[in-house]
Amino acid sequence: MKIGFIGTGDIAEAVITGMMRAELPIDSIAVSARSQHISSKLAQEYAKVQVFDDNQQVVDAACDLIFLSVLPQQAEAVLTPLQFRNGQEIASLISTIPVENLAEWTGATGPITRAIPLPPVAELRAVTVLSGPSARLEAIFDQLGGVVVTHSLDEMNALTIPSALMGTFFGLQEIIVDWVGTKGVPEPDARRYLSSLFLALAQTGAGSDRTFPELRAAHSTPGGLNAQIFQVFTEGGGDKALTEAMDSVMNRILAASAKQD
Numbered sequence: 004m005k006i007g008f009i010g011t012g013d014i015a016e017a018v019i020t021g022m023m024r025a026e027l028p029i030d031s032i033a034v035s036a037r038s039q040h041i042s043s044k045l046a047q048e049y050a051k052v053q054v055f056d057d058n059q060q061v062v063d064a065a066c067d068l069i070f071l072s073v074l075p076q077q078a079e080a081v082l083t084p085l086q087f088r089n090g091q092e093i094a095s096l097i098s099t100i101p102v103e104n105l106a107e108w109t110g111a112t113g114p115i116t117r118a119i120p121l122p123p124v125a126e127l128r129a130v131t132v133l134s135g136p137s138a139r140l141e142a143i144f145d146q147l148g149g150v151v152v153t154h155s156l157d158e159m160n161a162l163t164i165p166s167a168l169m170g171t172f173f174g175l176q177e178i179i180v181d182w183v184g185t186k187g188v189p190e191p192d193a194r195r196y197l198s199s200l201f202l203a204l205a206q207t208g209a210g211s212d213r214t215f216p217e218l219r220a221a222h223s224t225p226g227g228l229n230a231q232i233f234q235v236f237t238e239g240g241g242d243k244a245l246t247e248a249m250d251s252v253m254n255r256i257l258a259a260s261a262k263q264d
């Protein structure tokens with residue numbers, strides 16, 4: 004399989020690293036010379052990665068599958084001049100841009116699927132959301148941590164929201180570690196303790212068939228400390244603030260999609 008990436012930034016690097024680590028049956032990976040610190044590092048590390056000076060050369064070298072991994076605001080200008088091969092498959096990692104716009108800008112006749120890989124695909128540890136079925140992409144991302152195939156734009160948009168919680172994930176831990184620090188605990192000790200606790204809890208969730216309400220109940224003695232924190236948190240509007248934050252991002256995604264129409 005010959006593949007390529009238009010845009011060689013952080014997420015392209017993570018996907019390529021995961022693909023190489025998983026030893027997928029890939030013959031070559033063409034990347035553009037942009038983000039030179041990343042493209043040259045990838046070419047140095049992996050003999051299968053070839054760097055090309057212009058994007059059309061990347062498209063031409065990637066007979067089977069081309070990943071789009073530029074920023075949304077760069078997409079139209081980058082894609083419009085390119086000539087895609089008849090039937091060439093496209094995987095767009097670009098957030099918020101609908102398939103219809105990608106089809107118009109690329110003039111592509113092959114399948115176009117949107118994908119939301121997250122940085123831990125580099126360690127084969129993140130499930131990737133796909134906008135629809137694609138045997139090739141499902142086979143690839145299955146090896147990089149797993150796949151969820153969605154069946155509507157609403158489903159795809161909804162699953163975009165958790166991927167926007169990565170900053171909040173660390174932000175919550177920042178608040179907790181700061182609070183623990185006010186009681187005199189050194190930051191490295193608090194961070195190490197909290198990280199290992201959250202890691203263990205995430206592993207419990209990932210390895211369990213129980214729902215989150217069931218897991219919360221299982222980790223909260225009635226009247227105990229865990230139950231108290233959750234009660235005070237929700238009574239103080241913590242759940243409402245999180246829901247509002249997710250609604251606001253959903254509104255932004257819908258507005259961006261509407262603007263592209």
Ligand SMILES: NC(=O)c1ccc[n+]([C@@H]2O[C@H](COP(=O)([O-])OP(=O)(O)OC[C@H]3O[C@@H](n4cnc5c(N)ncnc54)[C@H](OP(=O)(O)O)[C@@H]3O)[C@@H](O)[C@H]2O)c1
Pocket residue numbers: 009010011012013014015035036037038039058072073074075077081096097098119120121122
């Ligand atoms: N990062 C994530 O966790 C993540 C997850 C899922 C989806 N995404 C999506 O993936 C896309 C890329 O995100 P990112 O975080 O990887 O961004 P990034 O690091 O800024 O990467 C963007 C890449 O596009 C390149 N580029 C810009 N103009 C170009 C052009 N004319 N021709 C070729 N390449 C060009 C940039 O090169 P220069 O550096 O040389 O300008 C850079 O390599 C975005 O649409 C984002 O929404 C990101």
